[in-house]
Amino acid sequence: MPFDAVLFDCDGVLVDSERITNAVLRSMLRELGWEISEEEGFRRFVGRALTDEVGVIEEHTGFVVTDAWIAEFRRRRNDALVTDLQPIPGAIDAVQQIAKLYEGRIAVASGADRHKIELQLAKVGLDEVFAGQVYSGMETAFSKPAPDVYLAAAAGLGIDPARAVVVEDTPTGVQAGVAAGAVVLGYCPPDSFAHHEPAVLLGAGATRTFSSMAVLGDLIQSF
Template identity: 60%
Template sequence: MRPAFAAVLFDCDGVLVDSEIITMGVLREMLHELGWPISETECVSLFVGRALKDQGPLIFDHTGVHTDEAWIAQFRERRDVALSAQVEAIPGIEAALGIISDVYGKKIAVASGADRKKIELQLARTGLDRFFDGRLFSGMEVPKSKPAPDVYLAAARALGVAPERAVVVEDTVAGVIAGVAAGATVLGYSNGSHASTAPQALRKAGAASVFSNMAELATLVCSEQDA
């Protein structure tokens, strides 16, 4: 097999690790404490794929509380405890990364909207960090997080590839919008779980195609060897 693109850029939560329900559980608990009886479905719809720091006005509208840096730090602390105990790799991603890393070498990276500590914690716990060798990019370390394209542009620049020649693997509308805005081809991942985004929503956001099983991913980003 050979590369079909110049680089592969992976979102983390929901693509590499099965973390969204764990994180949303902690967030729901803290929003309940503020007086917002938000449901799991609503929490997933409003917060998955978006930076919590950008959702302050939304939280204020429902609670009358300004969530400052101290509140966000408390959320991250409680979130990390839960993730450290529970997070697992997405089924099939380890095998897919084995093939893709053999084909692409160092032209793969993680470009997540999450803070770096969370990315590192999750990849270390699942053992997926060995595929990326520190090529991790956080939306918290660029001017604007997803749905802005900044983190994907930063990752492509660091890998030395034009973003238009990269492929992005995403599972949220905000992430797809970010990848498309960067100029990359975007593959949407939707596995049918209650935390996953519907395929039609990913396509509407600009995903070139949507797949439901990580066993399909290597074929989508790699070409057959020439005869």
């Protein structure tokens, strides 16, 4: 086997959640007086922990972000995810194939809070395949682009992170995987500004990029 384990990001890799989450955030920012476009919302916030971006919100709105405001965002976000969330096309089959190939040595390592990760995995039917191997950047000292969550996932699987392959879709996530010492594959579906161009992920340190989850298993095995 070319690797000892496969570590997946969640949002934008396993589940098509970014448009849903960003729409909720932009709605709440408009309530504070910031008329932010969908494209700018993606550019500023996707791939980053909201708690790390409170300064940007305060700069544009004058509103001091509170724990209560973040809690309300998460409540609205979770309600929207329960209603509208769908898996990334081909992701379920790819995960099942890779889980079988690697005899369960897979994990989710996301910058999101644990409740969101587990809600999303359950919604699309991937909770059992990742049972016991879900890691949240909110539970580590530093979130992405720091490597902490990927180091935690590798430790949980009992492997050297340099023997892992990471599947990511944002520059911050790619940087986190690279900093952990892993090989990083960048997911770049075509015709979607919700995802970054291949050159952006390669510039962040991805070894290769791919545009369809249908090829992921074969791509991993090609190393």
